[in-house]
Amino acid sequence: MKTKILSISEKDIEIAARIIRDGGLVAFPTETVYGLGADALNAQAVGSIYEAKGRPSDNPMIVHIARASDMGRLTPRLSPDIVNLIENFWPGPLTMVVKKKDEVPDRTTGGLDTVAVRMPDSKAALNLITMSDCPIAAPSANISGRPSPTRARDVIADMDGKIEAIVEGEDCRVGIESTVVDMTSGIPTILRPGIITAENIEAALGKKVQYDPALLADDQAMKNQGGEGLKPKSPGMKYKHYAPKAQMTVIEGRRDKVKAEIKRLKGLNERLGLKVGIILFEEKAFIEAAHDFFAKLRDLDGEEVDLILAGAMSDSDGVGFAVMNRMLKSAGYNIAKV
Ligand code: TXA
Numbered sequence: 066m067k068t069k070i071l072s073i074s075e076k077d078i079e080i081a082a083r084i085i086r087d088g089g090l091v092a093f094p095t096e097t098v099y100g101l102g103a104d105a106l107n108a109q110a111v112g113s114i115y116e117a118k119g120r121p122s123d124n125p126m127i128v129h130i131a132r133a134s135d136m137g138r139l140t141p142r143l144s145p146d147i148v149n150l151i152e153n154f155w156p157g158p159l160t161m162v163v164k165k166k167d168e169v170p171d172r173t174t175g176g177l178d179t180v181a182v183r184m185p186d187s188k189a190a191l192n193l194i195t196m197s198d199c200p201i202a203a204p205s206a207n208i209s210g211r212p213s214p215t216r217a218r219d220v221i222a223d224m225d226g227k228i229e230a231i232v233e234g235e236d237c238r239v240g241i242e243s244t245v246v247d248m249t250s251g252i253p254t255i256l257r258p259g260i261i262t263a264e265n266i267e268a269a270l271g272k273k274v275q276y277d278p279a280l281l282a283d284d285q286a287m288k289n290q291g292g293e294g295l296k297p298k299s300p301g302m303k304y305k306h307y308a309p310k311a312q313m314t315v316i317e318g319r320r321d322k323v324k325a326e327i328k329r330l331k332g333l334n335e336r337l338g339l340k341v342g343i344i345l346f347e348e349k350a351f352i353e354a355a356h357d358f359f360a361k362l363r364d365l366d367g368e369e370v371d372l373i374l375a376g377a378m379s380d381s382d383g384v385g386f387a388v389m390n391r392m393l394k395s396a397g398y399n400i401a402k403v
């Protein structure tokens with residue numbers, strides 16, 4: 066397939082919108098990461114997203130809308146909490162899981178009776194949704210298991226020849242995927258951390274928010290196993306997300322010790338003839354880390370490093386927690402404590 070490379074001009078977005086209306090696939094920029102979009106209400110079109118990504122078909126998609134009033138097409142009722150979060154955070158990097166209407170195909174929600182919805186804070190994305198005149202289902206526009214794409218060139222590297230068109234926009238402002246919060250029970254539950262934190266949501270709602278116990282349990286269990294130095298572990302398939310081609314280790318501990326250990330391991334591995342890449346953000350630069358992390362992984366892949374040594378950040382900060390969630394998954398929970 067010849068993939069059209071389009072700009073964010075109105076004329077090109079109209080071409081992209083026609084492709085979506087005709088059941089085709091278009092990659093487009095959002096403020097978080099690039100998405101791979103199809104008409105969310107067209108089961109066949111959504112099916113071809115799974116094919117292009119090589120993604121397991123039980124993994125549900127996020128449905129993107131351009132006006133809050135489009136929520137009514139997707140869900141039968143809006144609780145006061147949902148309305149509150151829409152007012153506070155949309156358009157923006159917050160996805161809400163809500164009860165779904167029958168019109169939303171099972172293919173879009175992986176057979177669940179809920180649907181994940183967000184309104185992206187990107188003019189190109191909002192224009193595309195509006196001109197397509199349908200909600201757009203879009204996972205991140207990477208080959209399944211690869212780092213999420215935050216730059217048009219990353220999308221081209223993964224998707225050229227596989228989809229009808231790619232809309233080339235700016236680099237993504239946020240750099241990690243949206244926060245996903247389940248709003249189907251009384252207690253809002255964070256299923257995936259992002260730059261909108263539990264504290265942000267609590268402040269808006271005036272009530273406690275919880276993390277999905279599975280999120281914390283998985284992280285903790287995998288971390289504990291990974292704590293014995295550099296012994297490589299083979300992670301379960303479930304954890305093979307965002308993986309760079311290189312083997313990756315996260316160094317965790319006091320900052321000065323982390324720096325010293327990275328230096329030591331770099332020297333050691335280089336003497337053994339390996340090419341080593343380093344990911345070390347400023348200690349409290351959580352927003353910058355979120356912005357740069359996936360791009361850095363892809364750049365190091367491009368440099369064909371054999372080993373990536375990454376310095377852990379504090380996960381007591383909400384954004385730090387979101388960055389560490391991606392970093393640990395990328396490393397297959399391969400952690401060295403110092
Ligand atoms: O920032 C983002 O959210 C990006 C951009 C393109 O908008 N999209 C994205 O989509 O990250 P994806 O498919 O890579 O991640 C969707 C996440 C997955 O973890 C999926 O399991 C979860 O949302 N999800 C989707 N629908 C769900 C549902 N009904 N219930 C629970 N989790 C759901």
Ligand code: MG
Pocket residue numbers: 204205213
């Ligand atoms: Mg993804």
